[in-house]
Amino acid sequence: MTAPLVCVLATHHPAGSPRARLVRDLVDRLAHHRVTAVVEDPDQHAHDLSAPTPLADLYVLKSGTPTALSLAGALDAVGARIVNPYPVAAACRDKIVQTRALAAAGVPVPQSWLVTDPIQVAPHLVDGPLIVKDPRGSRGRGLHVLHERAGLADLDQEPWLVMRYHPPEGPDLKLYRIGEEIFCVERPFPARTLREKRGRLLPVTAELEAIVRRCGDAFGIDVYGVDVVRHQGRLWVVDMSAFPGFKGVPEAGRRIADVVVDRLRDDAPQASHARVTAVTP
Incomplete structure (x- = not known):
């Protein structure tokens, strides 16, 4: 019987990097379960989009780059099984x-608004500060905590997520x-x-x-x-x-591998795991 093949889509990091440990532990644990695992950086390879079927039995979408997300969407279109499913990953992104x-x-999420021009939420400043977020930002990039109207006027006119700011x-x-x-x-x-x-x-x-x-x-x-x-x-x-770094979680790679093995054994269609079916590309 051929061993199942799992492809981990992950950004490449040097072998000694703490960021590489999660993927390394994941691959090692999969090998323990007699699952063949390969790691591929979506940004460093050419991808044949004409392939009619997925090449792996299951994909693990660890990378959050635009290329990785697009590749996951292309794989989803031909029926690939992905952890986490493309529609969910795209929605969370x-x-x-x-x-x-x-x-x-x-x-319990703060009161929120979608705006193109942040000045549109200026009246809500009377109830307290607001935080303006780049909808695609991560790791603290694209955040602006504002207490007065002048700060809103300084921001570019493009889609923003504005939230009521609750100081931690x-x-x-x-x-x-x-x-x-x-x-x-x-x-x-x-x-x-x-x-x-x-x-x-x-x-x-x-x-x-x-x-x-x-x-x-x-x-x-x-x-x-x-x-x-x-x-x-x-x-x-x-x-x-949808797939953070899990820093601080003991043996995170091993635990994720166990979930992946369960997915391989699950005969139910992937759609049963994904409740978001339509997202902004």
């Missing part, structure tokens, strides 16, 4: 689509789910050193667990990350990632 889906699922009380909480396990990592923002990025593992309260599970239910996935802030005794979800 667009903070506007993501925010609307989470709000509709009853997740203490470090951010990075919540991660892998299968049925949930982890909470406390981390300063912005995290500058490797030690800060790994953060501190905390117990997961019942309230946090309920919020995290509701986020996953909104998209039908069980491998993802959620950013939560605390403000005046309330918890707010301010971002979600």
Whole structure:
């Protein structure tokens, strides 16, 4: 019997880099399960788009680059099985689509607006500060916390996600789910050193667990990350990632590999795992 083939779509990092460890551990664990795994950087290879069927039994979409997302969409079009499914990855990559889906699922997200000209939300400054986000930004890029109208006028006219800004009380909480396990990592923002990025593992309260599970239910996935802030005794979800780095999660690569093996054994169509079917390209 031929061993299943899994293709991990991941950005290349030097072998000794902490970012490379997650993928290395994932591949090693898959080998333990007698699954053949190959790692491919979508930005460093030519891809034959004329292939009528997927070349791998399952793909793991770790990279978040535009090329990786486009490749995942092309693979999805010919029936590839992907963790996480392309529609979900695309929805989470667009903070506007993501925010609307989470709000509709009853997740506690701040009041939010989609604007082209940020000056359109100037009247809402009377109720407190706003944070303006690049819908495609990541790792803190494209964030603007504004307290007065003048700051809004300085921004370019292009699509923005504007949220009510709830100043965090203490470090951010990075919540991660892998299968049925949930982890909470406390981390300063912005995290500058490797030690800060790994953060501190905390117990997961019942309230946090309920919020995290509701986020996953909104998209039908069980491998993802959620950013939560605390403000005046309330918890707010301010971002979600379909495949984060899982820094601070013990043996994350092994745990993800176990989920991948379960997907290989699952005969149900992929659509049953993906609840978002139409997204902005």
